Amino acid sequence: MTPAGPHVQLVRDATFARLDTTGGITGVRGTAPDGVFARDGRHLSRWQLTVDGSHxxxxxxxxxxxxxxxxCVLTPQGTRDAPPAYTVFRQQSVSAGEFTEHLRLVSNRPDAVTARLELTVDCDFADLFELRADDREYPKPDGRREVRTAPEGLVYDYRRADWHAGTTLTCHPAPDGIATPDSSTTARTLTWELDLAEHGExxxxxxVRTDPSPPASTPAARRTAPEVTDDLARACERGLADLDLLTIAVEGVDGEQVRVPAAGIPWFLTLFGRDSLLTSYFLLPYRPGTAAATLSALAATQGTRYDDFSGEQPGRIVHETRQGELAHFRQVPYGRYYGAVDATPLFLVLLHAHHETTGDPALAARLEQHARRAVDWxxxxxxxxxHGYLVYSPDLNGLVNQNWKDSAGAICFTGGTQAKGPIAVCEAQGYAYDALVRTAELSEKVWGDQEYAGQLRTLASDLRQRFADDFWMPGPGFPALAQDGDGRQVDALASDAGHLLWSGILDDDRARRVGRRLLEPDFFSGWAIRTLAAGQRPYHPLSYHRGSAWPHDNAVIALGLARHGLHAELRTVAKALTAAAAHHGHRLPEVLAGYARTTTPTPVPYPHSCSPQAWAAATPLALRTALRGVA
Incomplete structure (x- = not known):
């Protein structure tokens, strides 16, 4: 096997590939599996080239x-006295449901030579959830993989009850031979003997075509890049390009096809409620059509019944959707999984914000009943x-935490103990307040229902006062991360408090105190605001949510800083994030490690970060919006 090493990632039109530096695929699993992927499945798990009998x-x-x-450029093995007889120029690409490769062999000798190429191929059709390093096993006793030879290549087939997936390899020219290596059941080695004339080619x-392939659709339009004037503009340009790459086609509320931002690769090339909503909000002043598409797609998947396995409830907005085998057979709850406490209020926030930004009432009118059902939920x-608050209880089949910090242990006390449910996280209460206020305005101005608007405003006012009484911690002068099921304040100092500035649930005095506190050294690394202030027992700079720093989290905080006139703090955060992006080719990763800038000359990425990732890609646009009018 080719030794493990750095990898290259390709993505386009809901298809992505992860290859090693020779262009190969070894079938690894774990935190960064390689292969060719479409619709939550791996359609190519081995793709290893040898030339003249060796790597x-x-x-x-x-x-x-x-x-x-x-x-890449490859050659057969050679020495100084016996240099390679030919050179292989290898080019590979992905498009909607396809992976293509072009090999050009160029002779380096003045006489004829025959090149022997062997390509070992396999397709394991593994579901993305099988490839995660979480020690879970998913039995598939009736699953059958087969491979058959075709005139111009191979056809792989996988069936399990009513589930079918396929991969077809077509070769020009056709291989000279096909053999079975290593006693494998479905791996095949294709062989070509290619004659090269003197200095010939x-x-x-x-x-490689996947079946079922992603839904047929027009590829996302490639926007003309804005004129580049500074690092923030470059980050915005890179972010928009990444969002084009992550755009996928899904069904809208009336059966129409809409194009929405998927959350990220490699794990999340699918519709995510919270991620797609916040990404669309960040993009709203620049691409309002993205918000309209996202709202339509989420209205189409809004809960209509009770299902304990998936968390579906009437009116609830979906957390994520999946199209893979394990979701199809309900071995994982994620076909349509509703385990999010915050997607539903964020749906209402975005619906109003779209109307506010565009001045067009049509979408808000079209989705009135969906909005009312969301409020009812x-x-x-x-x-x-x-309970007086939006709450969730840990889901043993799905997510322990159902806010944006959804990893186990993320909602914790200063001693590190995970809170127990029903849990009311602080930022979700802010979203709920904002959703009620905004929906009241839609009810008044678009739906013509003054009575309903008044009811919602009363609910919002009561929530705001209750939150001030229950969540504010007088000692640190900071909001609690959450309330647990016993009504205790979950007292870890966390970045979630910054979202309260954006939602408006805090009064201006407390909001400004929180905003300034987030820029103190235990929170602010110099690259970004950490998810958890350093110095607390559960802090870990390489954790997912207990000390790392997330660009999108900082973007929400930046919008809140702007709302409350904290311009110096806003400029500090924006400058730091822009500098971090510049160190990564102007692309912000999903997560940064929490190490201080004074100790690391470059920002350290979180080791399992998705890239590109939608709300990180949209973060520079949110920063640009926040900075408008700031001297």
Missing amino acids: PAVLVPASREDDHTTS AELHLT MLTDGGLGE
Whole structure:
């Protein structure tokens, strides 16, 4: 096998590939699996080239020509006295449901030579959830993989009850031979003997097609880049390009096809409620059509019944959707999974914000009943009526925490103990307040229902006062991260408090105190605001949510700083994030480690960060919006 090493990632039109620096795929699993992926499944798990009987030498390792194409330069093994007889120029790319490869062999000798190429191929059709390093196993006793030879290549087939997936490899020219290596059941080695005239050339074209492929759709339009004037503009340009790459086609509320931002790759190339909503909000002044598409898609998947396995409840907005085998057979709850406490109020926030930004009432009118059902969910199953707050209880089949910090242990006391449910996280209460206020305005101005508007404003006012009484911690002068099921304040100092500035649930005095506190050294690393202030027992700079720093989290905080006139603090955060982006080719990763800038000359990325990732890609646009009018 080719030794493990750096990898190259390609993405376009809901299809992505992860390759090693020779262009190969070894079938690894764990935190960063390689392969070719479409619709939550791996359609190519082995793709290993040998030349003249050995692994090729690498003259130029694989690097991206653009976001969906890579190339490298290889040769047979050689020495100074016996240099390689030919050179292999390898180019690979992905498009909607396809992976293609072009090999051009160029002879380096003045006489004829025959090049022997062997390509070992396999398709394991693994679901993305099987590839995670979480020690879970998913039995598939009736799953059957088969491979058959076709005139121009191979056809792989996987069936399990009513589930079907396929991968077809087409080769031009056709292989000279096909063999079974290593006693494998479905791996096949294809062989070509390619004749090269003196200083001549030969070519080999390979096309891998996935079935079922992503839904047929027009590729996302590639926008003309704005004029680049500074690092923030470059980050915005990179972010918009990444969002084009992450755009996928899904069904809207009336059956129409809409294009929405998927959350990120490799794990989340699918519709996510919270992620898509915040991404669309960040983009709203620049691409309002994205918000309209996201709202339509989420209205189409809004809960209509009770299902304990998936968390579906009437009116609830979906957390994520999946199209893979394990979701199909309900071995994981994520086909349509509703385990999010915050997606529903954020849906209402974005619906009003779209109307406010565009001045067009049509979408708000079209989705009136969906909005009313979302409010009903907040007041009933969401917990506002019974508990006074939006709450969730840990889901043993899905997510322990159902806010944006959804990793186990993220909602913790200063001693590090995870809070127990029903849990009311602070930022969700801010979203709920904002949703009620905004929906009241829609009810008054678009739906013509003054009575309903008054009811919502009363609910919002009561929530705001209750929150001030229950969540504010007088000692540190800071909001609690959450309330647990016993009504205790979950007292870890966390960045979630910054979201309260954006939502407006805090009065101006407390909001300004919180905003300034977030810029103190235990919170602010110099690159970004940490998710958890350093110095607390559960702080860990390489954790997912207990000391790392998330660009989108900082973007929400930046919008809140702007709302409360904290311009110096806003400029500090924006400048730091822009500098961090510049160190990563102007692309912000999903997560940064929490190490202080004084100790690291470059920002340290979180080791399992998605890249590109939608709300990180949209963060520079949110910063640009926040900075408008700031001297």
